[in-house]
Amino acid sequence: MQNYKKLLRVVCSLAAAALAAYCTIMLCRWVGYDLQERLGNTPSYAIVNDEYSQIIDIPEEGLTQKMPLQAGQPFYGVRLKFSTHGQLYKSGMTMVEVYNEAGQQVLFAAGNFLNIWDDTFTEFTCNDAYIPDHDETLTIRLYNEVAWDGPLGVWASEGEVDGMVLSLTDGEPLNATMAMQRVSDFTANWPALLAARLQKPLAAAVFAAVLLAMLKTPLFLLVPAVGLALGVGFTYVTPALVAPDEYTHLAAAYELASNWSGQPAADEDGNLLLRACDAAHFGTKTGEIGILAYKNEAIAESSEPGNPDELTTHSEIKAGQGSGSYLAQALGIRLARVQGKNFYTMLLYGRLANLISYLLLAALAVWLAPASLRGLFACVALLPMPLQLAASLSPDAAVLGLVFSFTALCLRLRGEQAVWWQKILLIVLGGLVAPGKAIYLPVVLLCLLIPAENLTYAKKPAVRFLGEEIPGGCCIHSATLVLAFCFWLAANLQAVAYAARDMNTTVLLAGGAAALVLLVLALAGYLKLRKHPRVFFWCKIAFAAVLVLGAVVGVRAVSHMGGGLDPDQLTMTYPNGDSIWTFSFGYICRNIPATVKLLLRTLPEQGTLWLQGLLGTTLGEPIVYRIDVSWLLGVGLLLAVLAAALPRQEGPALLGRRSKAGVAGICLCVVLAVLAAALNWTPINYQTLFGLQGRYLLPILPLVLLLVKSSKTLALRRDVSHAAALCTGTLTMLTLLQGFGLYAAWQPVS
Template sequence: MKQKLTLRRVLASAVAALAAAAAVWLLCRWVGYDLQLRIGNEPVYEIANDDYTQIIDVPEDGLWQAVPLEAGQTLYGCRLRFSTHGELYRAGMVMVDLCDADGTILREAAGNYANIFDDNFTGFAFGTAYTAAQAETLCLHIYNVVEWEGPLGLWASTGTVGALALTADGVDADATLALQYMTDDTGSWPSDLANGLAPLLAFAAFAAVLLFGLRAPLPLTVAVVGLACGLLFVRVTPALVAPDEYTHLAAAYEMASRLGGETPADENGCLLVRESDAPHFGTRSGEIGILAYKAEALARQNEAGGPDALTAVSEAKAGQGSGNYLPQALGIRLARNAGANFYTMLRQARTFNLIFYLLLAVLAVALAPAAVRGLLACIALLPMPLQLAGSLSPDASVLGMVFCYMALCLRLRTKKAVWWEKILLIALGGAVGPAKAIYLPVVLLCFIIPADNLVGPTEFVRGSFG
């Protein structure tokens, strides 16, 4: 018998839910703090010149090192190899300015005796990254702003390396400094990521405790908590790193094109895509790690989308993947219609896949007998199925159908089937097997249903025909 909710129970449930949400929020903040300590503010370097055989002391006017950049290339800073001639100094500061051809300072960085050591590379990070709007040659101006106790030198090559010319006192030094470009930096992204996930996790904890305390129907709990946790996986999994996700993307993109009445491939079987999507289509998994989150977030904010015109030929082949890509294709179709960029389109496709899985999971929990309903709800909310649902994988919908079929078979063990249950049983049984061969034995669960529960009212038939 269903118990009536009391004000005391409602208040107690709300307080417990708030406590759970606060605990999860604080845990996320701690995780963010820990991640920031371990992998925050970590630069990524690219060697520009690794040939150094001489030491050039920094003159009064400083050294001017040419830095050619390509259009769109981003520079966060640089790293130089210093020489203090075997001495440890207690005074001195050096500046490294990024200047244009006219000598105008674009970015600044500084270092002193505390972090510059003999025969060691020292990194100089600019306050903000510089991105070249077009191909250009800038200069690094290295000079002393506070006199050192002794001479300060920089390792350099004998002879200019490529276009990396070095000038000292206005004269070509016929050398190139030992130079590395700082091409990326994790910055505060570890803590930013954890802080961004905190609201979703806190809401999931709040909803789970509150709905449990209020004795809400389990299907509602699965829907609410599953959506919050599933969106967490959509956000925390970088683009194209789930198993075979680049294949799933090609299949869903092709179906989206067919839904829009477009030709999805060229005469060679290569997938046709929008011009803005072409650079992201390939045949390998995407990048992982904190820098992958950073790159995806920045691209989602700054990358342009485009009209839904399939004008570019991608590396991906048409006809890839097998399974149900309809939810993902609908997400892609709507995103393309709206002119969204690639990463927004990808997130929308993954969100649609998650919603479709949750609809099936809610149906499964609603169909299941009371004895196994809680267990099925817990299984449906496990991290692995939610991670699948938050990707482009069609396995999530297959798993949802398996849950529904299993729940229906268990339900019909103890009751006679009505007409819609029979139709649903046949439809699910016919879909589960062909969808994925590994689930074919699941179809045999129908044999646990007593035959009497599947037949019609035979008494009426006998009476009618004597």
Template sequence: MKKTLTPRRAVCGLLAALAAAAAVWLLCRWVGYDLQLRLGDKQQFEIVNDDYSRIIDVPDEGLVQSFPLKAGQSICGVRLNFSTHDALYKCGMVMVDLYDENGQLLGQGAGNFLNIFNDSFTAFAYGGSYTAEKDEVLTLHIYNEVAWDGPLGLWASDGTVPGMPLYAGDTAQDATLALQIMTDRSADWPTRLAQSLAPLLAAAAFAAVLLCVWRAPAVLYLAVVGLACGLAFVRVTPALTAPDEYTHLAAAYEQASRWSGQTAADENGRLLVRACDAPYFGTRTGDIGIFAYKQAEAVIEQAQRSEPADPALTVVSEAKTGQGSGSYLPQALGIWLARARGADFYTMLRTGRICNLLLYLALAALAAALAPAGVRGLLACVAVLPMPLQLAGSLSPDASVLGTVFCYTALCLRLCGKKAALWEKLLLVVLGGIVGPAKAIYLPVVLLCFVIPADNLAGPQEYVRGPFGLRVRSGRLIQAATLVLAGGLWLTANLGALAYAARDVSRAALAAGAAALAVMLALVLRLYAWARTDARRLRRLRRGLAAAAAAAVLGGVFALSRMGGGLDPDQLLMTNPNGDSIWTFSLGYICRNLPATAKLLLRTIPEQGALWLQGVLGTTLGEPIVYRLDVSWLLGVGLVLALLAAALPVQGEQPPLGRHAAWGTAGIILCVVAASLVVALNWTPINYQTLFGLQGRYWLPVLPLALVLCKRAGNVSLRRNASRGAALTVTACTLLTLLQGFGLYASWQPVS
């Protein structure tokens, strides 16, 4: 960086970075202005009395209506149903004052007759919000402030609703006004929230342009720009709306409770939480919309003016304990730190998210540092995509899995072209052991260690004595140790899920198949010892092994399809109340119904293929099964083109993988895709016509491998490396995704 940073480049970079920051700042202001126009007058109401059958005119002394307000309930306005007796454009002003039990004025609302229409509800907003500390009775005084032409009526019930008397002066009326209370209003919150995002997004744009023009290392670019964009995702993604975040919160919260020495669950296995956290714990995806944003900020502001929260776990939540199967160390650490400081729920959630983000960025930066020079820019582009940053800016354990797989991939590519040091060998085994149990479908990625030439992993002694008198290269032992460790830990973590997937297959047959596989492996080793010194024998052995493997796969499928355990017609018709079959695809069912499974997959590809691509890139936000928030498809096109630009080979550059290694890598990618399809089938009801729950983000860990394969393309090549420009383009699209995503989150309204 010092060699290429001339004074002219330094000044130009600084000016360009300032221009980019200013542009992003103006974009944030525009988003706030646009949202304020669309959402600045959004209101939420709660019905107090919806029984109305007659009209009561407002007398000179006004009407006095009492109504109850529960403890903890807020009111910032009211809505009344007026009648103008079919007359229009009356001049005048009506006032609706709110009083507490002691006669203290809480708020005043005014309404011009020009805005009051016949037989319609009209809202009166107060300057602030009042929250009842206990159950109490409030009073509305409705009167005329300016004389009007003709009578003004209010719809009311025929008879008094208990606890809600109506008076005209001192005379009781046998009626109760049709009344709704305004529990919340958006006010200027759209502008305030957009302004709070501006510093982070402007900082990200400034750093991205400056580091790109100054030709900073990919590690520095990833750490600085990724941190700014990730922190923006922490704020943009509403609470508990990231994929399965409510489950991840329960798991991390439980772990933090155990670290604190507290009892995490009651006798029924329900999670115990602090009193301040109890209202927000649930078993569903959180709310979105401007009021979800406002609630979070309001709770944080209120908590900053209050005493620290009580750390005692006194409330039983709906969430269950024991839901965490992945690593929740960073999330639990953040929650533990926030609870130790007495922070409120939303601050606690953000702290857990930030710790998760920091771990992901540390792993991604390590991956960029480990990767060979030609792959670092590509890894940086993938790491700052919207999807990985969205996962990292939530409580999802997929972020740490993603960073670990990136590190393992980068290390394997690094060792393809250099002799491994001792620490690199140890790191290879350790990372392979972590990747194995991290997530079931990523076990094939461990096979990437076999693309490393054995000579690069060899120790001081190139050959060691193995079984059957076979001389084995020490490098192969490193690869075998990586695979065995990963496989053993994978079985430990996923044995239960594997047994469930094979629930209708004979366990004895599976055991016999495993034993036969072990015997075949020993036989292959013996044959290899016999043929390794003869090229002709070795070639025949390889062909024979390929034919035997194909025959074994076909024979295994045939055996599973004839093993029995199928569902009878009555069982096939059994469904849940929502119409879904109570049976899902299992290993045996798939093998017995290969045509039906193939048809389901063929229907799924055209229907969900675009959504999978969006899931890989991150142009669909939140939990897509619950909320479909898709940003502009132009951003998706820009991300795809930027990734392809970073993946194109450069003239004179040596490809990271050789021909045979590239074929093996393609096989690993296909195995991961196939494993994800099998897992998705395992939770898809058998009466579905398409796959259920398969998301493109599952393939994100192998995206760098797919892009590395593009570097072997011979038809198109670049004169110089375009990874810096590609990273800047990806960052720009990520920033635009954040801005548009914030607008989509804030303006979302439930479908009526």
């Protein structure tokens, strides 16, 4: 009987997953149909002749028009301006044929009374472009296949324009040139075809999510399975070089791949060396979007030639673009170059390698997390924003995976004794998190939430330090913090020096040394006085007073440190009006009221956008393109994540009062670091912060949700981890699908 129930459960799960996948396919088809109706068979055109002042009726033998075409110019058809002499005809058929110089027919199209109107351009198109490899002259033949109710004419110039001869089909020139436009691009049925590409990955994602959730499969298996399918969808949806700062990340990963190849990555001037097939794409800082961009990218990916891995072309891109983690991206790019793939395939390989790297780290985080927190980490990992970053070349994906894994391990070790590999992993993850991005250094302090007893070696439970015995696990704490700080300092020293460029370096170093001495004295005092509660209490009061006094004196000192900007310097701007000066640490300290006002103005103006960026309902690079999906999807994602963060009624408290304060303090430190980093690139004449995006707060989202889960104000009767992960994956799929429609239909604001 028990086996029968298990079999029935599997069958029902498979049926539900198959039905969900079928509905997803139908939804993709609807999106394709809708886009085809709105965007399909739409031409883009270039003017060939815009001079016309007479109407020439199409004679029985027809007209022949010459039209030049340059090498490499795509020809999808021609637009001609007709005249029906003010009448609305009921019948008639006009044929248009176009031949190249070799006599091959490159276009055959017809027009009837349904699409030919008086004094209106009418296009005659084909789905596939004709692209000559040399300059040539096309021959356009225009004739009536079925007689019209009345005369049908075309507008033309009086006299030939640029040698474009208009003549009767029998060869008699008419000393005129038709009003013409070349159809330079054509959407044809590409909207439906491109939407159909999404059917397989999105249907696979929904099928896996429903099946694994209903079967209660471990979440560390659900996350990579569903995330891989959704991530592949994002590689299709996010156009080339449109992901956040992708052009910079491409240059950095390309340079690393070149170093691995053993070839010089840059020339004598420090510019990147490229393969010949990649050179044309490296001048693009932000890629194009729209249905034609999708179409041309898909065509180029399958037809554009590649090159062997030989760096023969000089570029204007400087080497040393990035200092983040580009190992996975460079591996994908290197593999594509070894195989001689073209640029777009190389970009796809790099994106997929980055996606796989992120999913492995995300699965590790879910596996390391305590059982009660696995649903929380799974939902955060499947949000649209981390998957979008992972499906690009962004190094933030690796940073997210590392921070998630480190956070999960710290929370797990709060409740169990660490084994040897967990101790090593804690130190390694802490060391890798710190240099990934400077603003996430405070996250390393999470290791202090682990009781020292849980990290102690059984053979040596205590060690002597400053004449006192302390738990051996404190060595693990110290190793993690010291290694992280050293790596952070090595990776970010230049950035910190730039941010403090207008401050007295000697005084800052002296202040840092004094803080270090104070920390050592506080540690020594703690070890010596912790066994004397009364004395220890008053020492804590004294230490807090010293900290407050030091903070006040420090703020006053830095606010008067260095010279401020004089009135002439304050008015210095770039041609676009931006000040040449940005908010440095010194300028912030000297202008605290102005900084506070800027932050207060920023919050109501950009707060909603930060939340969208945190969840991923704003796609691409919002500074360049604002692709915002429905706010309903954002509300759904927020509710799904909060459901995973709610505690169970019978579950134990995850954090005590002090631990909650510590976690809140770490989150606050990261927020302040994010604000400081954003100020560092904001011109001083701006009224709001520039370039601050919600995705910068994504690594601490599990910690914020942990504070929610540690509260018993609202609790659940049963575990909803799998249901929340299923909802998050489904809403991410819908975000992806709507984002594709918005990208495809995007039009520049005039």
